[in-house]
Amino acid sequence: DIQMTQSPSSLSASVGDRVTITCRASQSINSYLNWYQQKPGKAPNLLIYAASKLQSGVPSRFSGSGSGTDYTLTISSLQPEDFATYYCQQSYSMPRTFGQGTRVEIK
Amino acid sequence: QVQLVQSGAEVKKPGASVMVSCKASGYSFSVYWIHWVRQAPGQGLEWMGWINPNGGGTNYAQKFQGRVTMTRDTSISTTYMELSNLGSDDTAVYYCARGILLAGKGCFDYWGQGALVTVS
Numbered sequence: 001d002i003q004m005t006q007s008p009s010s011l012s013a014s015v016g017d018r019v020t021i022t023c024r025a026s027q028s029i030n031s032y033l034n035w036y037q038q039k040p041g042k043a044p045n046l047l048i049y050a051a052s053k054l055q056s057g058v059p060s061r062f063s064g065s066g067s068g069t070d071y072t073l074t075i076s077s078l079q080p081e082d083f084a085t086y087y088c089q090q091s092y093s094m095p096r097t098f099g100q101g102t103r104v105e106i107k
Numbered sequence: 108q109v110q111l112v113q114s115g116a117e118v119k120k121p122g123a124s125v126m127v128s129c130k131a132s133g134y135s136f137s138v139y140w141i142h143w144v145r146q147a148p149g150q151g152l153e154w155m156g157w158i159n160p161n162g163g164g165t166n167y168a169q170k171f172q173g174r175v176t177m178t179r180d181t182s183i184s185t186t187y188m189e190l191s192n193l194g195s196d197d198t199a200v201y202y203c204a205r206g207i208l209l210a211g212k213g214c215f216d217y218w219g220q221g222a223l224v225t226v227s
Binding site: 031032034036038043044045046049050053055087089091094095096097098099100101 | 142152153154156166168169202204209210213214215216219221
């Protein structure tokens with residue numbers, strides 16, 4: 001199984017901050033990498049697919065990059081509605097695996 | 108619009124089985140695989156497997172092999188996930204999600220609202 005490791009596990013940031021979350025795969029996943037946002041009590045929501053493609057309807061302040069084993073989710077200017085938990089997920093092989101999540105909290 | 112609507116919360120005793128349903132609407136049911144993902148309280152997301160509504164083929168995570176069964180009823184655009192021999196560590200919210208290829212790579216673009224299964 002491909003292990004996905006996110007860092008940090010949590011972070012505190014202020015509205016307007018630039019936030020970066022990283023995700024490392026245990027082997028190369030060739031940009032088969034997705035990012036999801038989850039708010040308390042809600043289902044995850046797809047933000048980024050194929051490492052860098054913005055899902056329809058997702059604000060442009062979200063962006064993704066990376067290749068091989070290392071990937072990054074960036075929020076260019078954190079907004080109040082962005083406080084949530086973010087998960088990376090690989091779709092390179094079965095079983096699909098997720099990172100452990102990064103909780104973004106208000107500073 | 109695309110919707111996945113799941114059945115309601117369940118409370119089960121250890122050793123029992125639970126079946127969660129996921130009704131799809133707003134798209135052609137047979138075209139997209141349905142995946143099941145669970146989330147224990149305060150924990151991360153765990154993929155359980157998928158079912159192909161076109162033909163009923165399945166693939167389960169090794170952890171759940173022998174305990175999970177995914178089925179579908181195409182006449183009502185509904186998939187089912189049954190988990191047997193429940194233990195307390197199966198207490199979780201169970202989600203269905205639509206699998207899709209975007210830019211040639213798979214992702215989950217629509218999710219059900221989740222169904223809480225409590226084993227106690």
